[in-house]
Amino acid sequence: MTPAALADRLEAAVGVAGGLPVAVGFDAFVDQVQDVVGMRLGADAYRAVETIAEFSVWCAGAAGRSGLREAVTTARTMGGCSVNSGDGLAALGFPVMALAGVGEPIDMVFLPFRDVCRSLDSLGQEPGRSTVYEFHDGKLMLCETAHLARFSPALLGQTTVTEHLRQTFAGAAGILLTAWSVYPHMTACWRFLQREVLAGMGHRPRLLIDLADPAGRSPTDILEMADTLCGFSAIGPTSLSLNGNEANQLARILGQAEADPDDPAAIRALAMALRRRLGLDEVGIHTIRTATAATVHRAITVDGPHCPRPRRSVGAGDRFNAGWLAGHLLGLPDDGRLLLACAVSGSFVRSATSPRPHDLVAFLRRWAAGTLDQPEHP
Numbered sequence: 001m002t003p004a005a006l007a008d009r010l011e012a013a014v015g016v017a018g019g020l021p022v023a024v025g026f027d028a029f030v031d032q033v034q035d036v037v038g039m040r041l042g043a044d045a046y047r048a049v050e051t052i053a054e055f056s057v058w059c060a061g062a063a064g065r066s067g068l069r070e071a072v073t074t075a076r077t078m079g080g081c082s083v084n085s086g087d088g089l090a091a092l093g094f095p096v097m098a099l100a101g102v103g104e105p106i107d108m109v110f111l112p113f114r115d116v117c118r119s120l121d122s123l124g125q126e127p128g129r130s131t132v133y134e135f136h137d138g139k140l141m142l143c144e145t146a147h148l149a150r151f152s153p154a155l156l157g158q159t160t161v162t163e164h165l166r167q168t169f170a171g172a173a174g175i176l177l178t179a180w181s182v183y184p185h186m187t188a189c190w191r192f193l194q195r196e197v198l199a200g201m202g203h204r205p206r207l208l209i210d211l212a213d214p215a216g217r218s219p220t221d222i223l224e225m226a227d228t229l230c231g232f233s234a235i236g237p238t239s240l241s242l243n244g245n246e247a248n249q250l251a252r253i254l255g256q257a258e259a260d261p262d263d264p265a266a267i268r269a270l271a272m273a274l275r276r277r278l279g280l281d282e283v284g285i286h287t288i289r290t291a292t293a294a295t296v297h298r299a300i301t302v303d304g305p306h307c308p309r310p311r312r313s314v315g316a317g318d319r320f321n322a323g324w325l326a327g328h329l330l331g332l333p334d335d336g337r338l339l340l341a342c343a344v345s346g347s348f349v350r351s352a353t354s355p356r357p358h359d360l361v362a363f364l365r366r367w368a369a370g371t372l373d374q375p376e377h378p
Contacts, residue, residue: 001336003343007364010340013330014357017093020329021118023172024086025099026151027179027212028127029143030109031079031314036133037070046072051137071133077314078109079130081178081210084315088322088344089176090116091354094329097168101125101151119168123161125151128182132314139313145182152185153192165197174329175205175236176321179212180225187225194231204236208325210318211242214249222253230279239282239293239328240274241321247285250274261287268292268299284338286320286345291338302338305346305367312352319354320345343367 001009035048036055049055049069058067078087082100090096095118102110102122110127114120129144155161169175180186209229214222232238242250244261247270251258256273259266267285271294275283284293292301310316323344327337340360347355347363350373355363366372 001333001339002368003339003364004368006332006336006339006343007361007368009330009332009336010357010361010364015093016330017326017357018095020173021095021097021171022086022089022174022176022325022329023097023099023168024082024089024176024178026082026101026123026125026177027080027148027182028083028100028102028110028122028125029079029130030107030127031075031077031130031132032073033075033077033132033134033314034071034073036135037072040070046070048072050135052135052140053137055133055135055140074134076109078113079132079314080128081212081318081321082176083110083113084318085176085178085210085322085325087113087116088319088348088354089326091356092322092326092344092360093357094174094326097172099123099165099168101127101148103127121164121168123151123155123164134313136309141314143182148182149184151183151189153188156189156192157196162196165193169198169205170201172205174325175207176210176325177207178210178318178321180209181212181214181217187221187228190225190228191231194228194235198232198235201235206325206328207232207236207238208321208328209238209240210321211240211246213246215245219253222250226250226254226278233280237281237328239284239324240278240280241284241286241317241324242274243317244285244287247271247274259285262289264290264292264301268294268301272299284324284341286317286341291320291342293334293338295334298334300335300338302335302342304342305363305372307346307349307373310349313349316345316349319348322354339364346372 037046038049039047086096098120131142133140248258259270275294320341323341327340
């Protein structure tokens with residue numbers, strides 16, 4: 001499928017998303033986004049450190065001594081994988097039922113998210129806090145998450161919480177579960193959900209799982225999580241979404257060959273190997289320039305609309321997941337799903353806003369014409 005063909009398909013499907021509710025959970029973060037100042041040019045002007053590579057050289061040079069850099073806060077925004085993905089899905093017209101720790105009372109930063117959701121329940125949980133340093137070649141996120149240990153099977157097993165979860169998931173055509181890495185008890189919570197909440201539903205929803213960067217978790221934790229993932233396939237067809245770094249982390253732990261992110265054939269081989277090892281219906285791996293998905297039948301790679309100077313990078317992967325799940329729910333073929341995911345993410349990094357259907361169609365038309373990063377109205 002081409003971007004132009006996908007634009008036609010989306011135009012023909014206007015309104016379909018409104019009949020396909022999606023449940024998302026469970027993380028929410030208040031993100032304080034900052035630039036690291038490389039050089040102060042005046043009271044109101046500075047040159048930001050542009051790349052992680054440049055920043056790392058400065059950090060290494062401070063070893064054994066000390067260092068100081070100014071940081072400038074550029075935004076205080078809602079964040080968290082489930083919040084960002086839910087925002088992306090809601091913008092596309094899907095009714096979103098969010099189970100996310102936005103605080104009680106709700107932290108004001110999440111009011112725009114509440115306004116686009118069909119329902120939003122914090123389950124009594126407070127948001128995490130993140131300091132996010134954005135660079136042209138990626139982002140660094142330092143997160144306060146200790147209190148997320150309160151999210152446990154004991155919490156989910158409370159009668160009112162269990163029943164609320166059952167009702168929410170029973171009405172969902174799609175389920176998106178995110179941020180395993182920041183919840184110490186999430187593997188046990190997954191088992192509880194599989195056994196006590198999702199089992200026996202009268203339909204088979206489409207599930208999408210996103211781990212968030214698991215580098216801070218032990219190999220034992222990751223192996224236990226990996227062996228729990230296949231339990232979702234008994235509930236409904238399940239996809240695992242990984243970026244290139246996360247895919248290689250799993251590969252090392254699971255005894256698979258790592259893949260060069262610039263080698264599409266190696267990425268496809270890794271996606272196929274992980275899918276077989278994990279017992280899932282689909283594994284996707286997205287990098288800065290490409291997106292790959294391996295199903296039972298084949299593995300394919302599509303080129304994305306690379307943006308060399310993104311306006312916003314935090315949340316791009318979550319918008320990718322929103323588009324990928326949307327593609328499944330809309331019945332797109334595997335290449336169409338990947339193109340849709342890339343388009344939602346590509347539009348977001350250029351505008352810092354989740355695209356609505358007409359925005360997305362226009363984006364796909366410009367992509368097809370090769371004019372994405374040219375002014376729309378010269």
